[in-house]
Amino acid sequence: MQKPYRQRRGQKRRRAPDLLVRIRNLEFSHESRSGEPLRLFYGINLDIHRGKIVAIMGPSGTGKTTLLRLIGGQLHPGSGTIQVDGEDVPTLDNKSLYSLRKRMGMLFQSGALLTDMTVFENVAFPLREHTTLPESMVRDMVLMKLHAVGLRGARDLMPSELSGGMARRVALARAIALDPMMVMYDEPFTGQDPISMGVLMKLIGELNRTLRLTSIIVSHDVEETMAIADYVYLLSEGRVVGRGTPQQLQQDGSAWVRQFVEGEPDGPVPFHYPAQPFTEELLGE
Amino acid sequence: MERIQQLLLQLFSVFRRLGRGQLFLLHLLGGMASLITRPGLVVRQLYSVGVHSLVIIVVSGIFVGMVLGLQGYNTLVDFGAEESLGVLVALSLVRELGPVVAALLYAGRAGSALTAEIGLMKATEQLSGMEMMAVDPVRRIVSPRFLAGFISMPLLAAIFTVLGVFGGYFVAVPLLGVDDGAFWSQMQARVDFYDDILNGIIKSVVFGFVVTWIALFEGYDATPTSEGVSRATTRTVVHASLAVLGFDFILTALMFGA
Numbered sequence: 001m002q003k004p005y006r007q008r009r010g011q012k013r014r015r016a017p018d019l020l021v022r023i024r025n026l027e028f029s030h031e032s033r034s035g036e037p038l039r040l041f042y043g044i045n046l047d048i049h050r051g052k053i054v055a056i057m058g059p060s061g062t063g064k065t066t067l068l069r070l071i072g073g074q075l076h077p078g079s080g081t082i083q084v085d086g087e088d089v090p091t092l093d094n095k096s097l098y099s100l101r102k103r104m105g106m107l108f109q110s111g112a113l114l115t116d117m118t119v120f121e122n123v124a125f126p127l128r129e130h131t132t133l134p135e136s137m138v139r140d141m142v143l144m145k146l147h148a149v150g151l152r153g154a155r156d157l158m159p160s161e162l163s164g165g166m167a168r169r170v171a172l173a174r175a176i177a178l179d180p181m182m183v184m185y186d187e188p189f190t191g192q193d194p195i196s197m198g199v200l201m202k203l204i205g206e207l208n209r210t211l212r213l214t215s216i217i218v219s220h221d222v223e224e225t226m227a228i229a230d231y232v233y234l235l236s237e238g239r240v241v242g243r244g245t246p247q248q249l250q251q252d253g254s255a256w257v258r259q260f261v262e263g264e265p266d267g268p269v270p271f272h273y274p275a276q277p278f279t280e281e282l283l284g285e
Numbered sequence: 286m287e288r289i290q291q292l293l294l295q296l297f298s299v300f301r302r303l304g305r306g307q308l309f310l311l312h313l314l315g316g317m318a319s320l321i322t323r324p325g326l327v328v329r330q331l332y333s334v335g336v337h338s339l340v341i342i343v344v345s346g347i348f349v350g351m352v353l354g355l356q357g358y359n360t361l362v363d364f365g366a367e368e369s370l371g372v373l374v375a376l377s378l379v380r381e382l383g384p385v386v387a388a389l390l391y392a393g394r395a396g397s398a399l400t401a402e403i404g405l406m407k408a409t410e411q412l413s414g415m416e417m418m419a420v421d422p423v424r425r426i427v428s429p430r431f432l433a434g435f436i437s438m439p440l441l442a443a444i445f446t447v448l449g450v451f452g453g454y455f456v457a458v459p460l461l462g463v464d465d466g467a468f469w470s471q472m473q474a475r476v477d478f479y480d481d482i483l484n485g486i487i488k489s490v491v492f493g494f495v496v497t498w499i500a501l502f503e504g505y506d507a508t509p510t511s512e513g514v515s516r517a518t519t520r521t522v523v524h525a526s527l528a529v530l531g532f533d534f535i536l537t538a539l540m541f542g543a
Contacts, residue, residue: 072417101419112414115406126418129425174418 017086020182020214021048021071026080028063028070040066042238043080050181053208053215055225058235059260059269064218065109067235068184071216072106073097085181102130105175105183109190111167113159119146119170120155126177145173149203165196172203182214183207189221197221201228222261226250234260236269306502309423313431313501316424326429327436334395334430335437339444341394342387346445349386350452353377357453358461367457368467372475374453379476379485380541383446385533388492390445391438392525396500399430400521403504404514412505427501434500438493439486446485484540491532496525 023046029037040063048054056064069075070082073089082089087100113122123142127133133141146152149169159167168188175183185204189197205228208215219225226232226246234242234249234257241256242249249257259267275281320327357373403426406412412422450472457463476482500521507517 069413074413074416098419098421101417104417106414106417108410108414108417110410112410114411114414115409126420129418129420171414 018049019047020050020085021046021216022081022083023047023071024081026070026082027078028066028075029078030066030075040238041077044235044238044240046233046240048182048214048216049231050214051208051212052230053204053217053228055217055219055229055232056235057219057222057225057232057260058241060220062235063238064220064235065186068106068186068216068218071184072101072104102126102178103181105178105180107168107171107175107183107185107188109187111159111164111171113162113167113171113174115159117159118155119151119157119159119162122159122170123155123174123177126174130178141177142173145177146170148176148207149173150199163196165192165199168192168196168200169203172200172207176207176211176213179211180213182216185215185217185219187219187221188217189219189224197224204228222263236260241268302506305506306498309502309505310498312423313427316421316428317432319424320429320432323429326425327432330429330433331437334399334433335440337398338391338394338437338441341390342441342445343448345386345390346383346448347452349382349445350374350378350449350454351456353382353449354453354456354461358457358463367461367463369471370453370457370463371450371468371472374457375450375472375476376481378446378449378453379481381533381537383449384442384485384488384492385529387442387445387489388438388496388529389526391434391441391493392496392500392529393522395434395437396496396521396525397518399434399497399500400504400507400518401514403427403430403501404507404509404517407505407507408509408511408514423505427505431497431501434497435490435493438496439489442485442489442492480540484536487540488533488536491536492529495528495532499525499528 023044026041026044026046027039028041029039032038044067046056056067058064066075070077071084071089073092076090084100085103087096089097089100092100113119114125117125120142123145124138127138127141131138143152143155146155149172151166151169151173154162154166154170159170162170172183188200188204192200201224204215204217207213217225217229226249229246232242232244232246232249233240236256242252242254242260244252249261252258252261256268258264259269265271353374354370357370357377358367361367361370361373403412406422406426412426415422415425454468458465458468503517503521503524504514507513
């Protein structure tokens with residue numbers, strides 16, 4: 001006898017695992033300008049759960065953006081695994097990688113809007129490239145996405161006519177055009193005025209909740225990021241030096257965490273770039 | 286020893302770059318098939334690469350033809366052969382100056398613009414953004430530009446040549462008094478379609494391929510900074526011009542050498 005519909009459906013539909021991004025023993029080096037290999041990550045482990053806003057924070061130059069590019073498959077790790085939605089990103093062929101990327105959105109620091117297209121065309125771009133929707137439906141979807149970021153009225157503007165904050169909001173509308181499962185934000189608050197910053201914070205939180213996204217925010221803006229993040233990883237010198245909820249990190253006693261959270265100029269991250277002792281240099285030839 | 290090591294490293298880096306350039310070419314050629322369903326992408330680039338280069342090609346073609354007419358007349362008149370001026374102008378333009386000068390102008394005008402455009406798109410993360418939207422930037426951005434350049438270059442060379450001939454005619458016939466009939470009839474009798482015109486077309490097709498490839502690769506491979514894009518643009522003009530002259534010698538030797 002055939003089982004009831006709900007039971008059959010339940011059998012076929014496996015519940016998606018809670019973990020969306022799983023990074024284990026990630027090592028990565030890149031070539032410096034002089035051709036020397038520069039080691040950026042020393043065996044990083046990181047978990048990102050579905051539906052959460054996870055912040056990856058750390059001083060400039062610690063490889064936060066590189067980590068996003070590794071998750072997005074734009075860079076290949078030296079060793080270790082990077083799994084996104086159960087797929088091992090570095091081993092994917094081009095077709096599978098592009099298929100996975102359709103389920104990811106990324107907001108670049110610069111916005112990365114296509115400068116020869118209007119705001120409307122920029123948001124319509126992924127829809128036109130990946131779907132065969134009729135133009136009337138593309139229009140409606142674009143207007144919905146632009147409305148969500150408050151820029152429906154700016155659809156005919158060119159990227160050069162937008163302020164920095166508006167450009168990021170348009171880029172955000174474009175990033176969610178295909179209704180992705182997760183959005184990666186690269187320094188979303190850098191260089192923003194307080195109003196734009198507030199708007200972006202509100203949008204990231206709201207979109208994450210209403211669209212059931214998973215958000216990964218790379219940032220060094222402590223206050224703003226801590227305010228919206230569910231969980232924070234703190235990176236420094238190629239390692240995870242702190243992790244926890246924002247409240248846990250605020251109370252963390254580690255010198256690394258204290259220096260970063262309180263913005264102290266000297267500490268485990270030294271004020272001086274490594275050099276020979278000053279007196280030696282002054283007295284030497 | 287250290288100097289030899291540095292030299293070897295530089296040599297290695299040149300070969301590595303050449304290899305990257307060839308892989309890039311394979312990648313962009315692979316993207317051509319998808320353009321059949323999206324001709325609009327190529328048409329837009331034909332306008333940008335081809336139509337925008339028209340002014341410099343038209344003006345240069347006329348002036349080069351006029352100079353050829355003047356110089357040729359001064360030489361031929363000493364031998365009483367000024368009526369062969371039409372042949373001289375036409376053969377010079379069809380075989381050599383048309384394809385070569387048009388390619389050099391194309392490298393300076395459209396090639397540098399292509400490099401700067403692609404380089405700036407890289408510097409402003411537009412290409413990375415496309416990759417993250419699961420759109421291959423080589424197929425979407427580079428391939429249409431390559432095809433447009435490949436189509437435009439022979440057409441521009443043809444326009445340059447035709448206007449050059451008219452420039453030469455204008456100097457020779459109305460200004461210097463060369464016989465009108467002799468100018469055209471000798472040209473018609475001596476310019477061969479296969480030996481001269483077809484070979485000229487082959488040259489311009491090769492130059493279009495090489496110049497557009499160099500320009501696009503330099504842009505795509507540029508260091509994503511303002512200095513990097515500026516250097517890449519300069520490299521495009523220098524490398525493309527040298528490549529045109531080098532290939533011109535090889536092709537001329539193959540076509541007319543023996």
